[in-house]
Amino acid sequence: MLRRLCEKAFPKALWVYHANCGACNGCDIEVINVLTPYYDAERFGIKLVGSPRHADVLLVCGPVTRQVAPALRRLYDAVPAPKLVFAIGSCATGGGCWFDTYNVLGGVDKVLPVDYYVPGCPPRPEAILYGVAVALGLVPKKVGAEVMRQETLEELAQARPCQSEAGP
Numbered sequence: 001m002l003r004r005l006c007e008k009a010f011p012k013a014l015w016v017y018h019a020n021c022g023a024c025n026g027c028d029i030e031v032i033n034v035l036t037p038y039y040d041a042e043r044f045g046i047k048l049v050g051s052p053r054h055a056d057v058l059l060v061c062g063p064v065t066r067q068v069a070p071a072l073r074r075l076y077d078a079v080p081a082p083k084l085v086f087a088i089g090s091c092a093t094g095g096g097c098w099f100d101t102y103n104v105l106g107g108v109d110k111v112l113p114v115d116y117y118v119p120g121c122p123p124r125p126e127a128i129l130y131g132v133a134v135a136l137g138l139v140p141k142k143v144g145a146e147v148m149r150q151e152t153l154e155e156l157a158q159a160r161p162c163q164s165e166a167g168p
């Protein structure tokens with residue numbers, strides 16, 4: 001469904017607005033890296049724009065801090081529909097090393113509906129490009145969603161006991 005929407009709505013290009021909502025700048029540097037002539041994202045029609053009103057895609061880096069959450073929501077509302085949201089990096093994906101801290105709400109999906117997650121701390125430029133290429137329908141997904149049940153986790157723990165439990 002999402003793939004069909006992308007193919008119809010964004011046949012040739014994705015115009016991207018990049019937002020930092022609490023990142024350490026590591027992910028932002030990799031996003032900028034993707035746009036440099038070395039990785040040359042413009043060959044896929046990916047272009048950075050200066051206003052959310054011109055964008056098809058929000059690329060969000062960093063954990064969502066309490067202070068920035070209302071502004072991030074306003075930013076999302078300013079992007080015309082149809083729109084996509086990419087969470088770039090482990091912090092944006094689930095809070096990363098700031099998970100459950102007093103000033104952080106968590107990943108971007110605590111505030112906005114996220115369409116694509118690109119984990120990594122920071123993700124490599126190739127991973128960011130791959131995520132965008134999946135959204136454009138240029139390459140297939142390599143992995144699907146998986147639900148981990150408590151029993152599965154216990155089976156995994158039994159199959160691979162940690163070293164301290166296994167002894168020398």
Ligand code: SF4
Pocket residue numbers: 022023024025026027028061062063088089090091092096120121122123
């Ligand atoms: S994922 Fe890593 S590099 Fe990216 S904002 Fe978080 S700490 Fe920084």
